[in-house]
Amino acid sequence: MNKLWGMQEVADFLDVPINTLYQWRTRKYGPPGKRVGKYVRFVPDQVKAWVESLPDGTA
Template sequence: MSKLWSIADVADFLGIPVQTLYQWRTKKYGPPGRRVGKYVRYVPEDVQAWFEAQPAGVG
């Protein structure tokens, strides 16, 4: 397994603000994250799979 990603890592990967990820978590949207103590961590493969599952062709 690769190193877990922080919220900042996921935001950078997706090209979105960190605050957007926090908002998505409250709405049960976005890539699946896991709490590790007081931190939220993401498995990179889960984030990439979530991204690939999103509909293509915006615009």
């Protein structure tokens, strides 16, 4: 298993501000993330799959 990504790694990968990721989470949008203690962590393959699942012209 690959190392889990934090908010900064996902923000860098998607080229969006971290605040955008937090807003997406409150709206139940964005890549799936899991809470690990007080942190949100992401499986890199799931983030990439989420991007691939977006309709053309969305990302």
